[in-house]
Amino acid sequence: MFEVARTVNITEILERMEALMGYSMIVASFMKATIVLFSANLTLNSLLKLPRDNRQLLFPLAYLTALISLAVGLRGEAKWNFIVSSIHPLWVVSCGTMPLLVLYAVSLIRKRAA
Structure with a gap:
C-alpha cells in the first residue's frame, strides 16, 4: 500500500x-x-x-x-511468513474452534440431562 x-x-x-x-x-x-x-x-x-x-x-x-x-x-520476514502460513492456522483451530466445540458439547449434555 x-x-x-x-x-x-x-x-x-x-x-x-x-x-x-x-x-x-x-x-x-x-x-x-x-x-x-x-x-x-x-x-x-x-x-x-x-x-x-x-x-x-x-x-x-x-x-x-x-x-x-x-x-x-x-526474527525477520522469513520467520514471520512461516508463522503466518503454518502456525497461525493451528492457533485459530485450537483457540477459536475448540472452545466453541467444547461449549457445544456441554450444551448438548445439559439438554439431555434436563
Whole structure:
C-alpha cells in the first residue's frame, strides 16, 4: 500500500502521498493494538470476576503484548511468513474452534440431562 501511494501521480497536488499513507498505517496499527488490549482487559476481568472498570491488569497485559511483539518482530520476514502460513492456522483451530466445540458439547449434555 505504501509503494502504491508512492507511485501515485494524479496532479501536482496529489503527488507523493506516501507520507499520508504511512501516517494512516501507523495510526491504524495503534488503534488495532488499543482495541486488542481493551478486549483482553475486559475478557480477563470477566474471567477473574473483577469489576468491569478495573484497570489493575492493564499494565501487565500491555507489558505482555509488548514482549510478544518484540519476540515476533525480531526474527525477520522469513520467520514471520512461516508463522503466518503454518502456525497461525493451528492457533485459530485450537483457540477459536475448540472452545466453541467444547461449549457445544456441554450444551448438548445439559439438554439431555434436563
